[in-house]
Amino acid sequence: MRARDLAEPFPVVHLDTPALDASRLLVERSLPGLVVVDREGLPLVILPGSQVLRFALPEYVEEDRTLAAVYSEKDADALCESLRGRTVAELMPSSQFLPKKSSARPIVDPDANLMEVAAAMAEQHSPVVAVVDNGEILGVITVHRLLGAALPR
Amino acid sequence: MTGLAAAARVAGEATTGSEHSASTVVVALAIAVFVGTYVFIATEWVHRVAAALFGAALMVVIGATDAEAAFFSEETGVDWQVIFLLLGMMIIVGVVKQTGVFEYLAIWAAKKARGRPYTVLAMLCTITAVASALLDNVTTVLLVAPVTLLVCDRIGVRPEGFLIAEVMASNIGGTATLIGDPPNIIIASRADLSFNDFLVNLAPFVVVAFAVFLVLARWLFRRSFTYDPERARAVMEMDERRAIRDPALLRRSLVVLGLVMLGFVLHSALHLEPSIIALLGAGLLVVVSRTPTAEYLDEVEWPTLVFFMGLFVMVGALVNVGVIGALGEAAIQAVGDDYFRAATGLLFGSAVLSGIVDNIPYVASMAPLVSDLVEAGGGAAGADALWWALALGADLGGNATAVGASANVVVIGIAARNGYPISFWQFTRYGLIVTAVTVALAWPYLYLRFYAFG
Numbered sequence: 001m002r003a004r005d006l007a008e009p010f011p012v013v014h015l016d017t018p019a020l021d022a023s024r025l026l027v028e029r030s031l032p033g034l035v036v037v038d039r040e041g042l043p044l045v046i047l048p049g050s051q052v053l054r055f056a057l058p059e060y061v062e063e064d065r066t067l068a069a070v071y072s073e074k075d076a077d078a079l080c081e082s083l084r085g086r087t088v089a090e091l092m093p094s095s096q097f098l099p100k101k102s103s104a105r106p107i108v109d110p111d112a113n114l115m116e117v118a119a120a121m122a123e124q125h126s127p128v129v130a131v132v133d134n135g136e137i138l139g140v141i142t143v144h145r146l147l148g149a150a151l152p153r
Numbered sequence: 154m155t156g157l158a159a160a161a162r163v164a165g166e167a168t169t170g171s172e173h174s175a176s177t178v179v180v181a182l183a184i185a186v187f188v189g190t191y192v193f194i195a196t197e198w199v200h201r202v203a204a205a206l207f208g209a210a211l212m213v214v215i216g217a218t219d220a221e222a223a224f225f226s227e228e229t230g231v232d233w234q235v236i237f238l239l240l241g242m243m244i245i246v247g248v249v250k251q252t253g254v255f256e257y258l259a260i261w262a263a264k265k266a267r268g269r270p271y272t273v274l275a276m277l278c279t280i281t282a283v284a285s286a287l288l289d290n291v292t293t294v295l296l297v298a299p300v301t302l303l304v305c306d307r308i309g310v311r312p313e314g315f316l317i318a319e320v321m322a323s324n325i326g327g328t329a330t331l332i333g334d335p336p337n338i339i340i341a342s343r344a345d346l347s348f349n350d351f352l353v354n355l356a357p358f359v360v361v362a363f364a365v366f367l368v369l370a371r372w373l374f375r376r377s378f379t380y381d382p383e384r385a386r387a388v389m390e391m392d393e394r395r396a397i398r399d400p401a402l403l404r405r406s407l408v409v410l411g412l413v414m415l416g417f418v419l420h421s422a423l424h425l426e427p428s429i430i431a432l433l434g435a436g437l438l439v440v441v442s443r444t445p446t447a448e449y450l451d452e453v454e455w456p457t458l459v460f461f462m463g464l465f466v467m468v469g470a471l472v473n474v475g476v477i478g479a480l481g482e483a484a485i486q487a488v489g490d491d492y493f494r495a496a497t498g499l500l501f502g503s504a505v506l507s508g509i510v511d512n513i514p515y516v517a518s519m520a521p522l523v524s525d526l527v528e529a530g531g532g533a534a535g536a537d538a539l540w541w542a543l544a545l546g547a548d549l550g551g552n553a554t555a556v557g558a559s560a561n562v563v564v565i566g567i568a569a570r571n572g573y574p575i576s577f578w579q580f581t582r583y584g585l586i587v588t589a590v591t592v593a594l595a596w597p598y599l600y601l602r603f604y605a606f607g
Contacts, residue, residue, distance in 0.1 A: 058302070058303070058306065058571070059302075059570050059571045059572070060298075060299035060300075060302040060303055060306075060567075060571055061299075061303070063299045063567065063570075064256065064296075064299035064300065066253045066256045066396050066398070067256060067299060067300060067303050067396070069392075069395035069396060069398070070256065070260055070303075070391045070392055070393055070395050070396050071391065072390035072391060072392065074390065075387065075390060075391075
């Protein structure tokens with residue numbers, strides 16, 4: 001089996017997509033992560049659901065986890081308010097973590113075998129990889145889809 | 154550099170005070186290595202640890218020092234009292250910080266202040282200053298900065314002024330005790346001064362200087378104090394008790410920390426060095442808290458310890474070849490018996506230099522020189538007080554610029570990560586004022602306390 005056989009349609013988000021819209025997409029479609037594309041429409045990075053959640057957290061809570069406990073229940077419920085008015089670009093990991101070489105992008109070749117797809121996911125800590133042919137997204141492969149095809153029956 | 158060149162000549166001619174007489178070439182090379190390393194440390198062209206280690210290695214290569222002098226001599230080698238005192242305190246901090254006591258105190262204070270910005274700032278600064286007197290400054294600000302960002306976020310004020318004020322409170326508070334600021338640890342070991350000596354001679358001044366600082370902060374950071382009663386209510390809803398996850402750990406940590414402080418105070422009765430007390434405390438705390446090894450060792454700043462070792466070897470080499478002795482000789486000639494003039498020069502000179510270079514290498518290099526001066530004084534009170542002039546200048550001078558003390562750099566880093574970049578000049582604008590005021594206060598204090606009635 002090849003990557004092209006597993007690729008399925010998947011919504012992508014752009015750098016200027018509002019963060020709240022992107023997060024809602026994640027919830028409403030039960031996606032494992034968001035595929036963020038650059039200006040050329042090529043997948044730049046995958047934001048797994050847990051990563052999206054991290055961006056709702058203030059940086060100081062990440063630096064000192066103890067602080068998470070002192071919020072009142074009401075204020076803690078308002079956790080995602082911080083996403084309001086921000087774009088996907090602002091939720092991205094700082095530029096030093098972004099892939100510099102194209103080989104580090106969450107992309108596989110249509111002809112990649114399942115071992116290559118699995119290796120790409122494992123290396124990127126990503127639940128999703130995109131199948132790209134000549135600068136065009138054919139679809140994506142989720143970890144579910146990969147395992148469903150690869151697990152012994 | 155002409156002064157150093159002259160010293161090289163003097164030292165080359167008469168190395169009577171040192172262990173073995175060094176040739177003029179070795180002396181000149183040692184000075185070159187020292188100055189070169191200092192330039193690298195000050196400009197950060199290479200990491201300061203790498204610079205200090207490389208400088209130390211070069212000192213060995215040129216024959217200015219050897220293993221015997223570097224590792225086993227109190228005069229010319231690594232000051233293990235300093236290293237192990239730092240190590241012990243770092244381990245203690247590694248356990249204490251897990252208790253959540255700082256988060257608890259800070260939120261408790263913000264609620265007591267009912268979210269009024271200046272009162273919050275004053276209370277947070279007081280907590281920081283007291284904690285800095287007992288613990289390392291960098292650790293204190295690392296603990297207090299995130300909770301400050303939270304509190305500022307809740308009351309809806311910009312946090313830059315709060316963070317800058319806290320780091321200054323930390324540098325001022327750390328001046329008060331032997332363990333409060335690394336320069337004090339070096340001075341204590343070199344001068345054989347006790348914990349109580351620092352408490353008696355520096356703490357009273359620090360209390361006054363801190364009070365003045367709080368008044369000054371009201372004006373300096375006035376733009377940060379917009380009060381919104383609606384937002385202040387959000388502060389009251391926070392629950393500080395939830396910050397304490399393990400009350401038993403907190404009790405044990407506070408008891409051990411109390412015992413360590415008691416041990417420092419009872420130094421003369423116990424005859425235990427501060428380093429030993431810190432290590433005993435660290436050992437006890439590790440046992441009673443059952444913290445995993447990896448966790449408490451994670452808090453130990455190995456780069457800092459290695460930096461100290463490299464510095465000690467380098468400065469020790471200068472002592473070894475007689476450069477420090479020659480400079481000391483020159484300083485003794487220049488001072489004569491006018492110790493107040495020397496203290497004045499030391500106070501203001503140290504404040505200026507500590508603002509420009511890290512105050513740790515500065516004090517490590519100055520300590521042997523001041524030691525010569527104090528010894529020449531033969532126990533005169535005015536001569537002994539030179540140590541306090543050095544400590545006050547170096548500690549308070551750390552506030553002057555954004556790079557004056559490690560805590561400044563750390564807080565600016567945290568602020569930037571949280572989306573509040575503080576530029577070098579934004580910090581330094583406040584730093585110069587606070588340093589000028591506190592050092593200007595220190596001068597009459599030194600005069601009245603040690604010279605006016607001598």
